[in-house]
Amino acid sequence: MAADATVFPYGLRVLVVDDDPTWLKILEKMLRKCSYEVTTCGLARVALEILRERKSKFDIVISDVNMPDMDGFKLLEHIGLEMDLPVIMMSIDGETSRVMKGVQHGACDYLLKPVRMKELRNIWQHVYRKRMHEVKEIEGHDSCDDLQILRYGFEGFDEKGIFITADSDTTRKRKDLDKDHADQDSSDGATAKKARVVWSVDLHQKFVNAVNQIGFDKVGPKKILDLMNVPGITRENVASHLQKYRLYLGRLQKQNEERILGAARQDFSNKGTSENLNLRSSFQDQPSNVSSGYPHASQKIQGQSSMLDSQLEDTKCTVPLPASDKSRNSVNDVADSQNVADASPLSGVLSFKGLPVNQDNNPSETMIMECQTWNGGVPSKQFMQYPKHNHARCDLLGDYACLPKPDLEHPAAPGNFFTPPPLISMSCSMELDARNFSDVKPALLDCIKSLSPALTCTVDSVSVQLSDSVVTSTSSDRKFSTVEGLPYFDQTNSQGPLFRSQEPSTTCGLDLASLPEDLPSYPLQGVPFENIGLSSIDLFHYNDTMLLAGLQSNWYDDQEFISETTDYPLMDGCLFA
Amino acid sequence: MQRTKGYLDEQFCQIEDLQDETSPNFAEEVVSLFFKDSVRLVTNIEQAMEKYPEDFNRWDAHMQQLKGSCYSIGASKMNNECTLFRNNCGQENAEGCMRSFQKVKREHAILRQKLESYFQLLRQAGPAGTATRPAGK
Numbered sequence: 001m002a003a004d005a006t007v008f009p010y011g012l013r014v015l016v017v018d019d020d021p022t023w024l025k026i027l028e029k030m031l032r033k034c035s036y037e038v039t040t041c042g043l044a045r046v047a048l049e050i051l052r053e054r055k056s057k058f059d060i061v062i063s064d065v066n067m068p069d070m071d072g073f074k075l076l077e078h079i080g081l082e083m084d085l086p087v088i089m090m091s092i093d094g095e096t097s098r099v100m101k102g103v104q105h106g107a108c109d110y111l112l113k114p115v116r117m118k119e120l121r122n123i124w125q126h127v128y129r130k131r132m133h134e135v136k137e138i139e140g141h142d143s144c145d146d147l148q149i150l151r152y153g154f155e156g157f158d159e160k161g162i163f164i165t166a167d168s169d170t171t172r173k174r175k176d177l178d179k180d181h182a183d184q185d186s187s188d189g190a191t192a193k194k195a196r197v198v199w200s201v202d203l204h205q206k207f208v209n210a211v212n213q214i215g216f217d218k219v220g221p222k223k224i225l226d227l228m229n230v231p232g233i234t235r236e237n238v239a240s241h242l243q244k245y246r247l248y249l250g251r252l253q254k255q256n257e258e259r260i261l262g263a264a265r266q267d268f269s270n271k272g273t274s275e276n277l278n279l280r281s282s283f284q285d286q287p288s289n290v291s292s293g294y295p296h297a298s299q300k301i302q303g304q305s306s307m308l309d310s311q312l313e314d315t316k317c318t319v320p321l322p323a324s325d326k327s328r329n330s331v332n333d334v335a336d337s338q339n340v341a342d343a344s345p346l347s348g349v350l351s352f353k354g355l356p357v358n359q360d361n362n363p364s365e366t367m368i369m370e371c372q373t374w375n376g377g378v379p380s381k382q383f384m385q386y387p388k389h390n391h392a393r394c395d396l397l398g399d400y401a402c403l404p405k406p407d408l409e410h411p412a413a414p415g416n417f418f419t420p421p422p423l424i425s426m427s428c429s430m431e432l433d434a435r436n437f438s439d440v441k442p443a444l445l446d447c448i449k450s451l452s453p454a455l456t457c458t459v460d461s462v463s464v465q466l467s468d469s470v471v472t473s474t475s476s477d478r479k480f481s482t483v484e485g486l487p488y489f490d491q492t493n494s495q496g497p498l499f500r501s502q503e504p505s506t507t508c509g510l511d512l513a514s515l516p517e518d519l520p521s522y523p524l525q526g527v528p529f530e531n532i533g534l535s536s537i538d539l540f541h542y543n544d545t546m547l548l549a550g551l552q553s554n555w556y557d558d559q560e561f562i563s564e565t566t567d568y569p570l571m572d573g574c575l576f577a
Numbered sequence: 578m579q580r581t582k583g584y585l586d587e588q589f590c591q592i593e594d595l596q597d598e599t600s601p602n603f604a605e606e607v608v609s610l611f612f613k614d615s616v617r618l619v620t621n622i623e624q625a626m627e628k629y630p631e632d633f634n635r636w637d638a639h640m641q642q643l644k645g646s647c648y649s650i651g652a653s654k655m656n657n658e659c660t661l662f663r664n665n666c667g668q669e670n671a672e673g674c675m676r677s678f679q680k681v682k683r684e685h686a687i688l689r690q691k692l693e694s695y696f697q698l699l700r701q702a703g704p705a706g707t708a709t710r711p712a713g714k
Contacts, residue, residue, distance in 0.1 A: 019642075020614065020642070020645055020646050020649065021610055021613075021614050022607060022610045022611045022614055022646055022649040022650065023645070023646070023649045025606070025607055025610055026592060026595070026607060026649055029595045029600065029603060030595065033595065033597075064645075066641060066642070066645065068642075092641070092644060092645045092648055093641075113645060113648050113649075114588045114591070114648045114649070114651070116591070117591070
């Protein structure tokens with residue numbers, strides 16, 4: 001039942017996620033006093049299950065950042081990706097970097113503990129704002145060209161990235177939009193505003209299947225929508241989901257890349273250059289940016305920004321970059337493109353100006369490096385965005401190889417809890433952005449090449465991880481589902497029973513805390529568990545990833561990529577299409 | 578509540594404020610919950626210190642959880658000791674950690690004692706008693 005619109009925000013449906021039972025009880029009481037409808041949850045995984053099962057039964061989620069079973073930021077990303085609900089983060093740690101990270105991952109607010117009633121009273125504004133932006137997004141799609149859409153996106157930047165990929169659909173007439181709405185089957189009840197579409201596992205799977213089918217370079221919301229053939233979703237739903245997905249993948253790639261590069265640091269240890277350091281530091285200086293939107297197609301920088309995403313802030317390591325002119329080139333590409341796209345909302349975020357300038361770079365070239373989603377060592381091919389057929393060597397990826405070590409703040413998130421759609425296909429869809437470049441120096445092959453030593457150590461774990469994660473997902477799902485029976489959820493009575501109920505929840509907390517060791521699914525070699533939480537989304541079709549692993553093994557053997565384009569047909573389609 | 582002055586801060590008053598007809602024993606319930614869970618967290622730290630010597634990151638992570646819990650009821654003295662422990666972790670001072678941890682446990686025990694007495698008094702005094710607000714609330 002939706003919140004009573006007539007007396008909004010009363011009855012606002014809140015899901016509170018916190019591993020600390022004392023805080024859970026306090027927050028529940030506080031929220032009830034605000035006349036909100038409260039559901040509590042002591043485990044992030046269970047929270048996700050709840051959200052998936054009871055789609056559109058919640059208006060907002062409040063979650064602690066520091067939880068043993070899953071990093072709050074990961075949960076945040078999942079929720080943003082699948083359910084598109086506003087999420088508020090809480091923590092005792094109010095350090096700017098943490099808050100920034102929260103924003104980067106899509107949090108609409110960050111509260112410091114101890115949280116006060118007055119702070120909780122106002123959380124409805126985030127729900128309201130999001131709805132307003134949804135309306136705006138609908139209205140903005142019809143008759144705006146890309147630039148206008150960008151402007152809208154700029155305004156609503158912190159709430160909902162309204163970056164539309166550059167395709168002909170963006171100028172669709174209003175009547176088409178009306179038609180979409182007429183067709184829309186809204187379970188929430190038809191309103192003037194767009195009903196929120198909950199991206200379930202199945203729906204997301206269809207989405208990615210469609211993207212795969214179309215080919216990432218040609219993907220567009222309309223095409224995806226048509227292929228998905230699901231009643232009740234609009235092109236706008238798909239467009240916004242596509243954006244989020246891109247952002248998510250970009251972030252994963254960066255994380256994974258950092259992991260691999262961190263692991264392979266030794267390989268590069270003799271190649272440090274000062275330029276690399278410059279590159280690194282300038283990236284690190286950049287504030288986090290996209291909280292909710294995907295990198296815009298025409299915003300080449302966005303793609304890069306997703307790459308320079310939150311992980312950079314946490315980075316401190318100084319892995320020397322492989323010395324190469326190309327790296328400078330690519331860096332320059334980034335810098336130039338950044339300067340070019342100054343109008344983009346991300347321009348303020350990405351300040352590549354500090355990057356070393358290189359001679360032979362065409363200023364109009366850009367290279368989007370949504371780096372591979374090396375989730376836990378699983379390189380996904382879908383990050384690189386290059387202009388089609390441009391296989392010039394570039395060690396930009398190698399540059400980013402120097403990016404600091406992976407984010408160690410994320411605790412292990414064992415188990416997958418849903419079957420992700422094919423990852424590979426998404427890489428193809430990334431190519432869409434390549435359209436906007438006149439001629440981008442590709443760097444993919446070279447980047448991969450420079451990373452190949454790193455790949456060596458991860459490919460094994462990739463395969464293993466994939467297969468294991470398949471197994472793990474089911475078992476962990478079951479394991480976690482038992483927690484759901486705890487009186488923690490849907491508590492209406494905060495009295496005595498809570499004491500008794502603490503036992504099971506406490507036990508489960510303990511169980512879960514020990515899960516990382518129990519779960520055999522991540523035998524990563526020297527790779528931290530941190531990204532595992534996302535692995536469920538990363539590790540899409542296992543067969544695809546196996547193929548990926550197979551492709552990667554080729555990388556080790558042969559350093560010459562140019563001749564190898566035929567060896568990796570899938571990659572080709574994904575990366576260079 | 579004078580007896581517990583300094584041991585508890587404003588947060589405790591907030592919790593008592595949340596008490597109402599639907600949950601007349603809310604504060605006591607929360608405190609019970611806190612001690613139940615904090616015992617578990619303290620044990621976690623103890624085990625971590627035994628099982629993973631000098632693993633300061635791990636110790637710190639565990640202590641952060643306990644600290645977060647301290648915030649929930651406003652256990653300020655205990656919270657301070659938790660902070661000192663984390664400082665020792667940051668300095669990788671194992672012995673300092675050991676000492677801090679003992680202090681944390683001590684404060685934990687003292688607070689429990691005081692709060693038990695407090696709620697006992699409240700029960701004896703009748704439903705009207707609540708914590709005295711610090712001046713300038």
